[in-house]
Amino acid sequence: MSYYFSAKEQGCNRVIQGERTQVNFKKKQEMYKLFITLFSAFTLVLLRPAAAKEVSQDNVERAEYSLQIIKEYSVTSPDRAQDELYISSDLRKFLPRKKQIDWLIQSAVVANRLNDFSLSESTLTALYYSFMSELTAKERGLFFYFLGHVNLKRGDNDTAIKIYNCALKSYTKENFALRAMFSIANALIAKGDYELSEAVMRLLLAEVNRQKIDKWKAAPTNVLGIFALHRKNYGEAESYFRQAMDLHQKNRNKAGEYNASLNLLLVFALTSNFEMFERLKDRLARTGEQLLDQDRVAYFSVIKYLEKFNKNKGLNESDMAAMLSDIDSIKSMIVKTAVSSFIAPEINLNLVKEKTQITTLDWVKEIQEKESCTDDKLDFSFMSVEIE
Incomplete structure (x- = not known):
């Protein structure tokens, strides 16, 4: 009898030990899983900056390459540059701010050559609202030149002249002011003021000859x-x-x-x-x-x-x-x-x-008013030759 109880006790002990062993195994398994989870999280925290840095560097390199393509083709093959601009539009933000400005100016060149008004709007508004205070005098002049072109192509000649005038003032004595003068003369032609336009164009040609700028x-x-x-x-x-x-x-x-x-x-x-x-x-x-x-x-x-x-x-x-x-x-x-x-x-x-009333685009009007581009009085006083 005692043997029986002894055996029974032994069996119970084995069962209890087995249960304890199973419980211990489960605890160990849970602890192991917790350890793996914590270790994985710790590893990711350690490695994430390096991985992020690698991805970021890759984006910078891709953005630099896209900018190079856009600059290379903006004049010689603007349709090719246009494709690159639309494909790589999300990459610009990875460039330093100065290169982002370069990107947007090249984009404006492409939009200008292809008369892509949608691209003009997205480019010029990005330049104005994010970078205007950082632009050089020449870059500001370019901005107003391209903005004026949008209006000239739409037939909004009066607005175009006022904005080209802002471009002229931005360039001051830089040779690039000649582009603004040429644009003003074209807008005057479109407006039907041939006499004043020819006077401006002859003044421009006289200045070009004086400075010996053959390309102009x-x-x-x-x-x-x-x-x-x-x-x-x-x-x-x-x-x-x-x-x-x-x-x-x-x-x-x-x-x-x-x-x-x-x-x-x-x-x-x-x-x-x-x-x-x-x-x-x-x-x-x-x-x-x-x-x-x-x-x-x-x-x-x-x-x-x-x-x-x-x-x-x-x-x-x-x-x-x-x-x-x-x-x-x-x-x-x-x-x-x-x-x-x-x-x-x-x-x-x-x-x-067509007797259609041409209204100035809202986004153009907002920029025009903020920059005081409302004066159509032409001032060529910076030039060495006088208008006849």
Whole structure:
């Protein structure tokens, strides 16, 4: 009996010991899990700064590379730079502030060349609200130049002139003020004030010649040809456009050369110089496809219909419809003005001008008021030559 109890007790002891062992094992297992969790957390805390630093450095390198691509292609291939800007827009924040400013200015260059108003708005508002106090005088001038361009392209000429005037004041005596002067003259043309515009353009060309800035001779020379066209002085216009073509060619400015060549082609169409027209037309067709400027490609097409009109003493119904379609597709107010001024009268085409009230964009108006860009009185007192 005692044996039985002894055995039973022994069994109970074994069960109890087994239970204790199992409990101890579970406790050890839980302690082990807790240890692993704590160790993992501790390891992550130690390693996270290094990992974060590695990721951050990678983003900086990617941002630097994107900026390099944007700068490289902003002028030579703006559509390629535009793609990079949209793909890499989140990377700009990883750059130092000075390089972020550089990024945004290059973005404004691209938006300007491609007439991408959405990109212009996002770029210029970012520059204004985040970096305006850090901009140099030249950078401020660039900012106002690009802001003025947005308004000029929309046909808001009065606002454009006021903002270009702010650009002029920002540049003070820097050579870059010439760009602002050129823009003011263009806005005056769009407004229909040819007399004042020509006076400003001749003043600009005189200053360019005085300072011997050869790269700036082409643009005002081309516009002086436009004034000759308005006077129907075709020989003078041809001379100016040929000079502008040669100057742009020397500067390797394909867009400028194309514009001057289009104007020269217009002279040949107006004067029925069919032989010279054909020679220049083939070259322009190849260049226009490369520049991706749809407004000027449409303008080129309209000039060809003018030449066809003069050669055949009229246009058939199909050609007239196609020409009107090209005219309707033109968005640029500058190009529209050229069509209505030089081509429409020659073919007895009555282009009904849209009487739309152009209102200044809200975000432009806010910047304009904050920066006091409300003065349209032109001041060229910083120049060494005087306006006549």
